[in-house]
Amino acid sequence: MRSSPSVLFLKAIFLALLFFSRISPAQIQTIGPGPIRYPNASSTERYPLTGVVVDAATGEPIRHALVQVSIEKMHSVFTGDQGQFEFPKLPAGTMVLSIVKPGYANVRGFSSRAMRPLMVTVGPNAQPVIVKLPRQAEVFGTITDSNGNTIENVSVRLMRVQVEEGVRKRVQINQSQADEEGNYHFYDLVDGDYILSAGPSWRDLNDPFAPGVVPFEYYAQTFFPAATDVATAATFHLASGKNQQIDLSLSTGRTSIVTVSVAGGNPQSTTVNFLNASGQDVTVLQRHVTREGFIARVAAGPVLIKARGNDGQGGMLYGETTIDASSDVKDVHIQLDHIQIPITYEYQNVTGAQVPLLQPPQLRLISLDPVHPDAWAQTTGTPGNWNYSFTNIEPGRYRVEVPSNDWFADAITSGNVNLKTDPLVVTPGNSQPIEVTLRNDSAQLMIKVEGADPASQSQIMTVVVPEGGGRPRQNTVYSPNQSPVLSLPPGHYTVYAFQDFDDLAFADPEVMKDFARFAQTVELQSKQRAEVTAHVIRKSAQ
Amino acid sequence: MKLRSVPLVFMLAIAAVAQNYRIVGTVVNGANDSPVPKCQLAIRTEGPEAPPRAMKTFTTTSDSGGHFVFDDLAGGKYSLTARCNHFNAQALDEHDGFSSAVAVGPEKDTTNIVFRLAPSASITGRIQDEFGDPVIDAGVLLFRRGTSLGAKRALLRSRANTDHGGFYHFYRLPPGEYLIAIIAHPWYSQYQPPPDFSREDVPDFDVGEADLNLTFPVTYYSGATDSASAQPIKLQPGDRATADILLSAQPAYEIRFPRPEADESVRRTTMHEVQTSIFGAPVDVHSMVNTMNNGRVDVVRGLAPGDYIMQTRNFMPAPNGASNTADESRQIVKVSNAGAELKQTTPSTPVTGSVELDGIRGALRQTTIRFQKADGTVVDTRTTANGALEPFHLFPGVYEYSAFSQQGVIKSLEAANAKVIGRTIEVADKPVTLKVTLADFATKITGTVLSTEGKPFPGAMVILVPDDIEHNLNIIRRDQSDTDGTFTLRVVMPGKYRLIALQDAWDSAWSDSNFLAPYLPSGITIEVPPNSPPIKTDVKVQRAR
CATH class of the missing domain: 2.60.40.1120 (Carboxypeptidase-like, regulatory domain)
Incomplete structure (x- = not known):
């Protein structure tokens, strides 16, 4: 079936809502979205769309930028020498414009979270569009030893500190090798806070595993300015268009030799990783020496050894142990085991309504460790006799998330651990079930927003924080100034509205404490449809 | 001494003699x-x-x-x-x-x-388009003029991709003459399907819009698009050269070709590789391959005008579940603004065969037989449990053959429907059957390189040159004399040879018969019988001319 343009556009709006809920407010200046009119391609009326693309900082025109609008097909024009562009004939309506130019933060429809959608209105009285593109930042420098001698071919990593779902995270975004003179260069960076590290580096003609060998040149992974653990690394800010030089001097490090045997899995599939407390891999060199045995040279200090393998029947096996590798450690033994955590559901039909419940909400584990992926619960069995569980997940710490629909999670427990507030600690061999109690008398909250800056193009975001811990709910306010939040369990909540905030770590109570005096509190009863007015907290007004 | 790649080792006690x-x-x-x-x-x-x-x-x-x-x-x-x-x-x-x-x-x-x-040199450069934008992720191919199997030619040394600034950097380069070729697409290049003319209300949106179906032709330093005009970069030890290149976009074209009529009883997979020849080396071109019209037509898009080699492989499921190459063909297609023109179609020739042991005890262990063309293309096949070779395909042409075996070397290779001369085989279009015999009948030659005054001469290149060198390139043996002038040539095949030692000849065309001709008369004639005991002989060094 071919979707009509208006259906496509509604899909676009829906995508935009999803999209806005994940990203920071747009910084670009445009003519406002205004009242939405759906493009009507079958109408014969055509209008030009003109505009100019300029550098956000200098106002200089940007030439040969690609400007595109998608309506029935992709329409493409390049900007001229004065940054000007013109689509000669477009149908009237509101549509998404994308602008791409190497070296600039791109505005590219809905295709990626790093880019922001830009809505334009085409019609008889359309004004020219002015698009200001922020220039990307760069960072470059030289890696040396403590005497200032350059270190060649060392691996250099760049992490960005960014907020994902309200949680501040370090995300590795770039990695490269320094050249033969220790130089590195990263391009195309959006403005933000970064962490730079280099190393480890090992250069020696000796057998690395010969007993008593003192490494000729070993440099530990070092974080700018001089930390060897990412937890104590400093961040630096890169503003748009900044070309920042950051040189890094690596500290020489001590290493230890560790021998490990891993039993219980298919030996060909078994791998081991050596991590420090921050989850960094601290392996200098590793070798598989026997069927089940490994030898590794690792940075000296406390080390978490994680082993994984498979049972030969598609099932994953895990094992881990922590050792003190301040000096050589011999004969560490790790036994691999399955991880299977069953999930049981209990229903409290408070309303007594005949709710057809096909599947309970699917649980999700959000990793709280830097090295693990998130995981979804699995369903096995036959209709009417379903089993739910987490299998093949990495050991570690997780936050358990239960999506709300008609039924919401009133309680989530594992033994006597309250998983609404505390993390789930997954260990090999663990089979303590997760028990979920579901209820169906959720409330709704309509948040009316007032005090927004009408001149700002930044999005307004609402955050609803349950009292006594638990996951906040975040929404992006789309026109008009109200935001519905559905499926809220009865209870006490604090309600916030924000404008102009990039990367707000709203899931961090410490961060939210600063805004408490601007917030509204509300108590929701079973099945209540409540309304609250939230005053917008603006960064510019702080 | 020949450098061997052995892991750095565990210390074991060796009986110490005079430790002084x-x-x-x-x-x-x-x-x-x-x-x-x-x-x-x-x-x-x-x-x-x-x-x-x-x-x-x-x-x-x-x-x-x-x-x-x-x-x-x-x-x-x-x-x-x-x-x-x-x-x-x-x-x-x-x-x-x-x-x-x-x-x-x-x-x-x-x-x-x-x-x-030996101080090494480097080449750094920036690739930009005609608007001054960096060309990101451009493929930068570095060729060095050197000696390969006898001849001096441009050899692909390494491949890099430009970073987000459009920069590339090759370092640790030995001195010599280098050539650079760039394969890239513009950052804005996109394929746009043509308007659907079956609809009556075709929107007239296209007036004044930009054509994004553009590409960059293969471009050589310092900007030429034909390889004959490529400018060499001469590097002396320690040089740091800069080689910036400006690319200019051109309309991109496509090649369409129908698939072979589908046989519903067989599930098969077709793969296309698009290559272009750069200084004689086949290089993959990263273009878009689409299949259209319900799988009946394959379209390769984003191609600049020029000649392309289209390699098509049809994979059929083998009984044991492995995917065997069923057939293969190669087409040379000229792409221009007049369309795509098929210049030549070459089907591949099926090859079968077996491997036997001669005078070697025990059963045959897995052996790989390698066929190598002068342009560097390599085709390998392995033995199966019963000594048969896994069936494979070769395109018509001349190949050198060699074996990777723990048990011996190739004593003989006999072929039906192919011509075998020395260590080469010429394959035509008829199916070929091979019989390979392995024997452990090689020996070694040791000795000392001497100066004209009769003193040990270190650092010389020792070359064991077989008769009919053109057909026996892969049984040439070489070594470098050690500080006491001694050398060792290992795995020497039975045959007739001349042994020579050359001073200052490391950058020469050491396996080219024209280069070697003036030195051979002063060399030592050696005839190596099968299963010969180690041979010992000294050789006088000659100065390279």
Whole structure:
């Protein structure tokens, strides 16, 4: 079936809502979205769309930028020498414009979270569009030893500190090798806070595993300015268009030799990783020496050894142990085991309504460790006799998330651990079930927003924080100034509205404490449809 | 001494004889003879047939004057390696995979070794388009004019991709003549399907819009689009060259070709590789391949005008579940603004065969037979459990053949429907059947290279040149003489040879019969019978002309 343009556009709006809920407010200046009119391609009326693309900082025109609008097909024009562009004939309506130019933060429809959608209105009285593109930042420098001698071919990593779902995270975004003179260069960076590290580096003609060998040149992974653990690394800010030089001097490090045997899995599939407390891999060199045995040279200090393998029947096996590798450690033994955590559901039909419940909400584990992926619960069995569980997940710490629909999670427990507030600690061999109690008398909250800056193009975001811990709910306010939040369990909540905030770590109570005096509190009863007015907290007004 | 890649080793006690010899020397920068401090130097015992685990490694570090000392050594041969900042790790007097081992013993002066480090060069450049934008992720191909299997030609040395600034950087390059070719697409290049003319209300949106179906032709430094006009970059030791290149977008074209009529009973997969020939080397072009019209037509898009080699493989499921190549064909297609023109279609020739052992005890272990063309293309096939070769395909042409076996070397290769001369086989269009016989009948030749005054001559290139060299390139044997002038040539096949030793010839076309002709008359004639005991002979060094 071919979707009509208006259906496509509604899909676009829906995508935009999803999209806005994940990203920071747009910084670009445009003519406002205004009242939405759906493009009507079958109408014969055509209008030009003109505009100019300029550098956000200098106002200089940007030439040969690609400007595109998608309506029935992709329409493409390049900007001229004065940054000007013109689509000669477009149908009237509101549509998404994308602008791409190497070296600039791109505005590219809905295709990626790093880019922001830009809505334009085409019609008889359309004004020219002015698009200001922020220039990307760069960072470059030289890696040396403590005497200032350059270190060649060392691996250099760049992490960005960014907020994902309200949680501040370090995300590795770039990695490269320094050249033969220790130089590195990263391009195309959006403005933000970064962490730079280099190393480890090992250069020696000796057998690395010969007993008593003192490494000729070993440099530990070092974080700018001089930390060897990412937890104590400093961040630096890169503003748009900044070309920042950051040189890094690596500290020489001590290493230890560790021998490990891993039993219980298919030996060909078994791998081991050596991590420090921050989850960094601290392996200098590793070798598989026997069927089940490994030898590794690792940075000296406390080390978490994680082993994984498979049972030969598609099932994953895990094992881990922590050792003190301040000096050589011999004969560490790790036994691999399955991880299977069953999930049981209990229903409290408070309303007594005949709710057809096909599947309970699917649980999700959000990793709280830097090295693990998130995981979804699995369903096995036959209709009417379903089993739910987490299998093949990495050991570690997780936050358990239960999506709300008609039924919401009133309680989530594992033994006597309250998983609404505390993390789930997954260990090999663990089979303590997760028990979920579901209820169906959720409330709704309509948040009316007032005090927004009408001149700002930044999005307004609402955050609803349950009292006594638990996951906040975040929404992006789309026109008009109200935001519905559905499926809220009865209870006490604090309600916030924000404008102009990039990367707000709203899931961090410490961060939210600063805004408490601007917030509204509300108590929701079973099945209540409540309304609250939230005053917008603006960064510019702080 | 031939450099062998053995892992750095565990120390094992070796019965010490007279532990009173020394190796004393200086590490210097080969470009200006200045001493190089803080190098890590390693020596490793170099028994000719010593198993890696019986070797012993010692290390030391050069002082501020570049001096180094290894004391209390037993007599014997040691490989000497240096690892210094800003230089490649390298062995003493290293050339082309060979180096001079240090011979230690009575009446051997090893107290004045000069370790001359070969300084390497680099090439850096930026690739930009005609609007001054960096070309990101462009494929940069670096060719070096060198010797390959006898001839001097441009050889693909490495491939890099430009970073987000459009920069590329090749370093640790030996001196020589380099050529650079770029394969890239514009950042804005997109394929747009043509308007659907079956609809009546075709919107007239296209007036004044930009064509994004553009690409960059293969471009050579310093901007030419034909390889004959490529400008070589000459690098001296330690040079840092800059080679920026400007690319200019052109309309992109496509090749369409129908698939073979589908046989519903067989599930098969078709793969296309689009290659272009750059200095004789086939290089993959990253273009878009689409299948249209319900799988009946394949379209390769985003191609600049020029000649392309389209390699098509049809994979059919094999009974055991593995995917075997069922057939293969190669088409040469000329792409221009007039469309795509098929210039030549070459189907591949199926090859089957078997491998036997002659005079080797035990059963045949898995063996790989390799066929290599002069342009560097390699086709490998392996033996199966019963000694048959896995069926494979070769395109018509001349190949050198060789074997990878733990049990022996190729004694003979007989072929039905193909011409075998020396160590080459010429395949035509008729299916070929091979019979390969392996034997353990090779030997070794040892000796000393002598100067015209009759003194041991280190650092010479020793070459064992077979008769009819054009058809026997892969049985040429080479070595570099050690500090006491001695050399060892291993795995020497039975046959007739001339043995020569050349001074200052490391960058020459050492396997080209025209280059070798003037030196052969002064060489030593050696006839090696099958299963010969080791042969010992000295050879006089000749100065390369």
